[in-house]
Amino acid sequence: MNIVQLNEFEKARTGVTRQEAVGLLRECREVAFCRLSAAMTRMLAKVDDTLFEWAEKSQQKPDQNLYFDAMRAVRLKRASMEIAFKTQLVEGFNREIRKESDSSSESLLAEQMTLVDDDGLEEGLAVENMVNKVEVECKQELHHLNRRVGVLLNDPDLTRAKNPIGPEIICGAFREACADLDSGIKVKLIVMKLFDRHVVDEEIKSLYHEINRLLIDRGILSDLRYDVKRVPGNAKGPNTPDADSEEGDEDLYATLQKLMLRGAPAGGMASAAVIGTLVGQLTQLQQGRADAAGGSLATLDQNALTSGTVNIIHDIKTSGAMGDLGATDGMVIDVIAMLFDYVFDDVDIPPTMKALIGRLQIPMLKVGMLDKTFFSRRSHPARKLLNALAHASVGWNARTDQALHDKIASVVQRVLDGFEQDIELFSVLIDEFEAFLAAEKERAAHREEQSAGLVRGTERLRLAKQRVRIEVERRNRGMLPTFARHFLVSYWQNLLLVTFVKEGEDSVAWKRSLTAMDNLVWSLQPKATVLERDRLVKLLPSLLRVLRDGMQLISMRDADFQSFLGQLAECHAGIVNAVPRSGHAANDADEVPIMAAHPLAYAGGDEPVVEDKAIMTATIHQLVVSGDLQAEETAIEDDETPFDEIEDEYLVQARDLKQGGWVEFNQEDGTAVRAKLTWVSPVTGVYLFTNRQGLKTADKTLQGLAAELRNGTARLLDDAPLFERAVSSVIDGLRKTGTSN
Secondary structure (H helix, E strand, O other), X not given: OOOOOOOOOOOOOOOOXXXXXXXXXXXXXXXXXXXXXXXXXXXXXXXXXXXXXXXXXXXXXXHHHHHHHHHHHHHHHHHHHHHHHHHHHHHHHHHHHHOOOOHHHHHHHHHHHHHOOHHXXXXXXXXXXXXXXXXXXXXXXXXXXXXXXXXXXXXXXXXXXXXXXXXXXXXXXXXXXXXXXXXXXXXXXXXXXXXHHHHHHHHHHHHHHHHHHHHHHOOOOOOOOOOOOOOOOOOOOOOOOOOOOOOOOOOHHHXXXXXXXXXXXXXXXXXXHHHHHHXXXXXXXXOOOHHHHOHHHHHOOHHHHHHOOOOHHHHHHHXXXXXXOOHHHHHHHHHHHHHXXXXXXXXXXXXXXXXXXXXXXXXXXXXXXXXXXXXXXXXXXXXXXXXXXXXXXXXXXXXXXXXXXXXXXXXXXXXXXXXXXXXXXXXXXXXXXXXXHHHHHHHHHHHHHHHHHHHHHHHHHXXXXXXHHHHHHHHOOOOOOHHHHHHHHHHHHHXXXXXXXXXXXXXXXXXXXXXXXXXXXXXXXXXXXXXHHHHHHHHHHHHHHHHHXXXXXXXXXXXXXXXXXXXXXXXXXXXXXXXXXXXXXXXXXXXXXXXXXXXXOOOOOOOOOOOOOOXXXXXXXXXXXXXXXXOOOOOOXXXXXXXXXXXXXXHXXXXXXXXXXEEEEEOOOXXXXXXXXXXXXXXXXXXEEEOOOOOEEEEEOHHHHHHHHHHOOEEEOOOOOHHHHHHHHHHHHHHHHHHHO
16 A cells, blocks of 8 residues: 655655655545545445335335345445445555646546446436535635645646545545446445445545644645635635634735725825714714714715615715725725625515614724724624624514514614714623523524424324335235225224334334234135134134224224124135135034134124224324324325435535525415524434524425425525625625726
């Protein structure tokens, strides 16, 4: 496993000798090899359980067979797949560090493209999707790792080779490991999906973080910083700073100066006296006294000042009142104006709440003029307050959330009334507002748990239905009389459902009910020998007793049960009397029909069936009331809408949605409801959405959520810190403008 052919590398490296680079590359390879090999082993150990679970959930027999085929294929090839994966990891690593130019790799790729068949294209697409996902989800870690590995390879931009521990190498190694699976492309794609879930999702990001940390500790580009820029559609990507962390604060003020003052004369700072005068005038405007502000500010529209729906900063600038400011301080006005342009364009903040936040334009302008750290310090109290108000507003619903509206309105009014120059007011207000949110969150937590309990109950019932249906269908495939099929599907299936939910699949009652169903099915099959006939006769008393007990439990109508017993007796009599008696001396019992031989066997005896009650619904409702089952719906039929499994950007968005993320759902009546992802079922992956009060708004499957995102009836909301999003957008716009000029 030694790295070879490193002699070609130039000795001149950025602070790294050739021998040091070789040693560090070897360390990186060993970390990746150990972590990924262990992850592969864990993934293969989970294959049986995962595929069996998928097979049980599937209602389509071809899909069930496909999952079972995949189980068998992996069992047979597990050892060879592990060896092949490890081998390909090392070979892929060594192959990339040997490359002297990219011409050979391009020709190889072209050759491979001409030889790929349809199955190969599907495999390639699956690998490409995994690679793309890693590049998006691990963007910052991978960006830093590429830079550091580039230094070690004396190829800073990786123009000659790929990152030897990049996602293409890792996912390609697994593709090669699957080459020995001979069960067809569908099985390979299923196994690749498992690798995506259990290795790509669970391992690679932390692996890249560990290797980055190793290289930082060794002094390889330890001061790397990530560019501050807005990535469309990535609400909480690596470019969006954490509002609660000081680590990695960017000097946004310096960046803005550089971008906005290109070509402007040096200097341009206003005096403290000028700033003080302007802040005083702005305070008059802020408090609704435009006439007292004097000068050109007195002509500003009072309604525009108080509505919060108009960008009043633009009007202030064009009024000429800021004429005494130099270029540097004048830049603050432009930045605040652009920041609130972003706020007013932000579709993720409801219009009502946007109008409240919009009333903070003048106070935020004053803060920016008084304290330039407003732009570069994430913990700045005014910045934190703005972010907190916007974040809370994202989940606001007009019908249910008056308390939040009133609280934000109160905070805004206190700023307007009380803020002159003392920024400490924002510290007081952010503490109070966060305490308010914490109290609301605590109240909502109990309701969220109740909502999750309801979904767990519904899910438990759904899984029970699926399991029961599978058990009944297995017994109902052979030649059975119509009345018996009807009994199993309409009555015994209900009994199994109650037993499974209340007692569990490990209980004696569940096993007894399955055995009774097996015995019933067997008793209705033709008997070829006297021994089989005798076994049937002996079996009948206990079988009928179990059937009677079961039907009592679910309150089957007495008339229906007696009708079933009559048909069962007639069928059994025909089976017994049809057994040939050659080689066996006939006796009285052989000549007597089974009904006469057992006069009480099919009658109710002294254990009468309970009279008519609500058969299934009442029984399930009793379980709900008793606490054995918590469910909102109790129908025996499945009511889950099936969705096609489409692997596209919308499925990726749904899969990547984190708990606490907000989604806007469009209702059938045309209204929109906002809800956050509160809980994800560890069993079925069902997503539970609740409102800010913790009450259930919706529950969706992964495919169902993806389908709604796809057809536009659902939309992900960006609840990343507002200030960071706005300033990043401003910087992006300035950079593009500078590039085009």
